[in-house]
Amino acid sequence: MRNVTHEELLIRAKALDLPTQHHIDGRAESGNGATFTVVAPRNGQSLPHVADAGEAEVGLAVAAARRAFDSGPWPRLAPAERGRILLRIAELLEERREELALTISLEMGKPITDAYDIELRAAINTFRWYGQLADKLTDESPHTAPDALALVTREPAGVVGAVVPWNFPLTLASWKVAPALAAGCTVVLKPSESSPLSALVLARIGTDAGLPPGVLNVVTGDGPTAGRAIGLHPDVDVLAFTGSTAVGRHFLRYAADSNLKRVWLELGGKSPNIVLPDAPDLEKAAATAAWGIFFNQGEMCTAPSRLLVHSSIAEQVTDAVVRRARELKVGDPLDPATEMGALVSEAHAERVLDHIATGRAEGARLRTGGDRTLTATGGSFLQPTVFDRVDPGMRLAREEIFGPVLSVLTFDDLDEAVRLANATEYGLAAGLWTSDLSTAHQVSRALKAGTVWVNCYEEGDLTVPFGGMKQSGNGRDKSAHALEKYTELKTTWIQL
Structure with missing residues (x-):
C-alpha cells in the first residue's frame, strides 16, 4: 500500500x-x-x-x-x-x-x-x-x-x-x-x-x-x-x-x-508489560510499549495497557513512551502514512474519554494526550494518551479501556511486579523485559496469562495457541x- x-x-x-x-x-x-x-x-x-x-x-x-x-x-x-x-x-x-x-x-x-x-x-x-x-x-x-x-x-x-x-x-x-x-x-x-x-x-x-x-x-x-x-x-x-x-x-x-x-x-484483557532495569534495550522496550498500546487505536484485547516499570528507570522509560506518543501520526485511515486511525464509533470514543476523565479525577498524572483530535473531519479520533503515577486501585489500572490509553505503574522489586501484574480479573497476555534467563522463566511461570512475551510484544505465528486464563x-x-x-x-x- x-x-x-x-x-x-x-x-x-x-x-x-x-x-x-x-x-x-x-x-x-x-x-x-x-x-x-x-x-x-x-x-x-x-x-x-x-x-x-x-x-x-x-x-x-x-x-x-x-x-x-x-x-x-x-x-x-x-x-x-x-x-x-x-x-x-x-x-x-x-x-x-x-x-x-x-x-x-x-x-x-x-x-x-x-x-x-x-x-x-x-x-x-x-x-x-x-x-x-x-x-x-x-x-x-x-x-x-x-x-x-x-x-x-x-x-x-x-x-x-x-x-x-x-x-x-x-x-x-x-x-x-x-x-x-x-x-x-x-x-x-x-x-x-x-x-x-x-x-x-x-x-x-x-x-x-x-x-x-x-x-x-x-x-x-x-x-x-x-x-x-x-x-x-x-x-x-x-x-x-x-x-x-x-x-x-x-x-x-x-x-x-x-x-x-x-x-x-x-x-477481555488488562495486560501488564513489565520492564526491569536489566532489560536488554530500554529504548526498544519503551518503543514497543508505545506501539503496543497505540496500535489499532488501542482497540485490542491484548493491548499492554498497564506498563509496570521499576522505579529506578520509570522516568527514563515513561519519557521515551511519551515522546513516541507525541510523534505518532493520527490521521485518516485511508492515508497510507497514518499510524493511528479513528476509534470504531462515536459512542466508543465517549466511553474512552470517560475513562480519561475518571483517571484525571482520581489523581493520575496526564503526561500527554487526553482529548479529541481532528474534530473537523467528523470522525472519532482521540490523541494517544499516557498517564503515570497510577495507583493499582484506580479505574485506569483495573478496567479494560479498549482505547489508546496507557497507565504507568511503578514497583521496587520483582515480587511486587508479579503481584501487580496478576492483580486483575483478566489473564490474556503479558510482557516482560529482562536479560536474565532465570528471571524470564520464573516470572513467565508466575504470571497468570495465556501468552507471555519476553523482550517483545504481540509476536507469534499460527503454530502457537492463543487464548486466556481467568476471566479472559x-x-x-x-x-x-x-x-x-x-x-x-x-x-x-x-x-x-
Whole structure:
C-alpha cells in the first residue's frame, strides 16, 4: 500500500462494491427487509444499509448449516479436498487483498497500511495454514489387551456459531472459521454490527472457492437479537465467541438455557508489560510499549495497557513512551502514512474519554494526550494518551479501556511486579523485559496469562495457541489446538 497515494485510495474506496445482504445457503438473502446503517469512523458518514437479522434469519442460516452438515458433502469430503478449498480461499483473499483492506479501514477505522500488511496477512495465513493441516491429522489406536482393538477418532462437532468483534473483523473471523471448516464443521458467522462488510465479502469468497451451499453462512445484526438467537439455537452445537467478558457471560447462559452447547470464549484483557532495569534495550522496550498500546487505536484485547516499570528507570522509560506518543501520526485511515486511525464509533470514543476523565479525577498524572483530535473531519479520533503515577486501585489500572490509553505503574522489586501484574480479573497476555534467563522463566511461570512475551510484544505465528486464563476466557485459537474446539473424540472398542 505504500506505493499508492491517499487520493488514489479515496477514489478506490468510493468504487467498492460492498455487499449488504446476509449470506445463507450459498447465496445472498435479504431476509425480513430490515436494515441498519454502518457508519465510517473516519468521518461519521453512512456506509451502505446492511440487512438486519432477526430470529427468523438466524433460523434460516442455522437450518442451512444443519442440512449441510447432516446430509451435505462437506463433512464427508476427504480432508485433503477440504484443505484444497481452504487454500483456494487463501488465494482469493490474496487476490482481493486491497478491496478487503479498504473495506476494513472504512468500516472500523483501522489504518489502511495495518489492514493490508497485518490484518489481511493474518487472515490469508490462517486459511493457508489450516488448509495445509487438514489432511495431516491422525487418529489413535491405544495399546490394549491382545484380544481387543481400541480406536480413538476425531469427528467434526457439527454446526458452529461464531460471533466475532469489530477490532480485527477478518482476522478473528478467520481464526474461528478456518479450523472449524478444516475439521469438517459447518458455520454460522455473525460479525459485529459495526464491521459486517468484510465478513460478507469473506462469505462470497468462500462460495467462489468451492464451499458447498450452507457450509459458511453469514448473518448480520446486533448482539442482543442475532447473537442471542445463535446462542440459544438448539441446532448450534458449538459456540465460539470473541468479545467482552460481559457478553461472554450471556453466551454461557444461552448454552445453559438451550442445548448445553460447548462455548469457547476469548474475552477481555488488562495486560501488564513489565520492564526491569536489566532489560536488554530500554529504548526498544519503551518503543514497543508505545506501539503496543497505540496500535489499532488501542482497540485490542491484548493491548499492554498497564506498563509496570521499576522505579529506578520509570522516568527514563515513561519519557521515551511519551515522546513516541507525541510523534505518532493520527490521521485518516485511508492515508497510507497514518499510524493511528479513528476509534470504531462515536459512542466508543465517549466511553474512552470517560475513562480519561475518571483517571484525571482520581489523581493520575496526564503526561500527554487526553482529548479529541481532528474534530473537523467528523470522525472519532482521540490523541494517544499516557498517564503515570497510577495507583493499582484506580479505574485506569483495573478496567479494560479498549482505547489508546496507557497507565504507568511503578514497583521496587520483582515480587511486587508479579503481584501487580496478576492483580486483575483478566489473564490474556503479558510482557516482560529482562536479560536474565532465570528471571524470564520464573516470572513467565508466575504470571497468570495465556501468552507471555519476553523482550517483545504481540509476536507469534499460527503454530502457537492463543487464548486466556481467568476471566479472559477458555479454549485456544490458532495452532492445531484450535481443532479441539470443533471436534469430538469417539472411542470404538472392538472385541476380537
